[in-house]
Amino acid sequence: MANPEQPSLCVLIPVYNEAESLPHLIPRVFAALADLPAKVHLLLVDDGSRDGSGERMAELAENDSRIGYLRLARNFGKEIAMSAGLDHADADAVVILDADLQDPPELIHEFWKHFQAGCDNVYGVRTSRDGESFLKKVTAAGFYRVIDRMSRTPIPRDTGDFRLLSRRAVLALRQLRERNRFMKGLFGWVGYKSIGVPYQRAARVAGTSKFNYWKLWNFALEGITSFSTVPLRLATYVGALTAAAAFIYGAVVIAKTLAYGEAVRGYPSLMVVMLFLGGIQLIALGMIGEYLGRLFEESKMRPLYLLADAKAPGNTAGRLDQ
Ligand code: UDP
Numbered sequence: 001m002a003n004p005e006q007p008s009l010c011v012l013i014p015v016y017n018e019a020e021s022l023p024h025l026i027p028r029v030f031a032a033l034a035d036l037p038a039k040v041h042l043l044l045v046d047d048g049s050r051d052g053s054g055e056r057m058a059e060l061a062e063n064d065s066r067i068g069y070l071r072l073a074r075n076f077g078k079e080i081a082m083s084a085g086l087d088h089a090d091a092d093a094v095v096i097l098d099a100d101l102q103d104p105p106e107l108i109h110e111f112w113k114h115f116q117a118g119c120d121n122v123y124g125v126r127t128s129r130d131g132e133s134f135l136k137k138v139t140a141a142g143f144y145r146v147i148d149r150m151s152r153t154p155i156p157r158d159t160g161d162f163r164l165l166s167r168r169a170v171l172a173l174r175q176l177r178e179r180n181r182f183m184k185g186l187f188g189w190v191g192y193k194s195i196g197v198p199y200q201r202a203a204r205v206a207g208t209s210k211f212n213y214w215k216l217w218n219f220a221l222e223g224i225t226s227f228s229t230v231p232l233r234l235a236t237y238v239g240a241l242t243a244a245a246a247f248i249y250g251a252v253v254i255a256k257t258l259a260y261g262e263a264v265r266g267y268p269s270l271m272v273v274m275l276f277l278g279g280i281q282l283i284a285l286g287m288i289g290e291y292l293g294r295l296f297e298e299s300k301m302r303p304l305y306l307l308a309d310a311k312a313p314g315n316t317a318g319r320l321d322q
């Protein structure tokens with residue numbers, strides 16, 4: 001019998017058309033976690049599958065009290081499926097695991113050790129990716145490096161969604177209600193004590209990847225625009241530079257006309273007016289971009305910060321965070 005004092009662990013698994021993977025997945029997860037000193041249960045989130053995965057998981061849950069499930073009304077995408085799972089998971093720690101067994105559930109033992117040592121966010125760092133094309137590896141590596149540079153939120157490289165989150169990290173994620181959800185960024189935004197655990201990513205056990213390059217490209221754009229206003233700021237700089245060049249060129253045209261007269265009538269005045277207006281327009285666009293960027297940040301209504309720990313001054317027993 002499970003010890004009632006034991007902490008609880010919820011393994012959250014987003015599932016989209018994974019009927020072929022499910023029969024491999026469930027036994028492997030339970031076998032891997034059999035000797036973990038925790039009360040383990042699974043939360044399967046059916047993200048609008050059309051291959052019977054949803055019915056399969058309902059059957060599995062019927063026969064095993066350790067399995068729970070959520071079924072979304074349609075395919076909302078992995079980010080939303082994970083968010084729905086995090087909203088409903090009730091455990092001391094939650095592990096997010098892919099349904100295709102690309103992330104080894106055995107690694108959760110290692111995650112657990114860090115969790116016991118007080119870590120809130122223990123993430124798997126991929127040292128290699130088996131069964132994925134050269135192009136996917138290169139584009140993924142490039143993406144992680146670009147977003148790391150552009151975003152002020154720490155987003156660890158080569159890190160997917162496979163991770164353990166403490167209860168307070170999960171509670172924090174629930175407060176982030178933005179619609180465009182780039183989870184890798186949200187995990188980083190939360191902060192708290194985080195640590196990476198290296199592992200080798202396996203090939204899929206069954207089925208095919210649900211992400212094609214078009215979806216991945218859109219995902220990358222989502223990540224960059226949700227966590228960085230660098231592109232907007234770029235407009236300001238390009239505008240200011242072009243405007244400066246235009247003003248200088250305008251001055252040259254005026255000086256030339258004064259010194260040598262006009263070769264073509266009307267050309268210098270036309271040129272100067274055009275450059276002047278163009279420059280002013282670009283600067284104005286950049287300024288609008290700056291305000292738009294701020295409006296965009298505000299519209300997300302994220303909490304301003306999260307406390308990791310706090311204590312009221314003096315010897316009062318009351319802690320500030322309670
Ligand atoms: N997934 C999901 N909704 C989607 C696409 C994918 O819940 O719209 C799930 C999928 O079932 C799997 C995980 O997200 O458990 C990762 O998907 P996949 O293996 O296709 O991605 P890859 O490993 O190729 O990046």
Ligand code: MG
Pocket residue numbers: 098100102204209
């Ligand atoms: Mg996969």
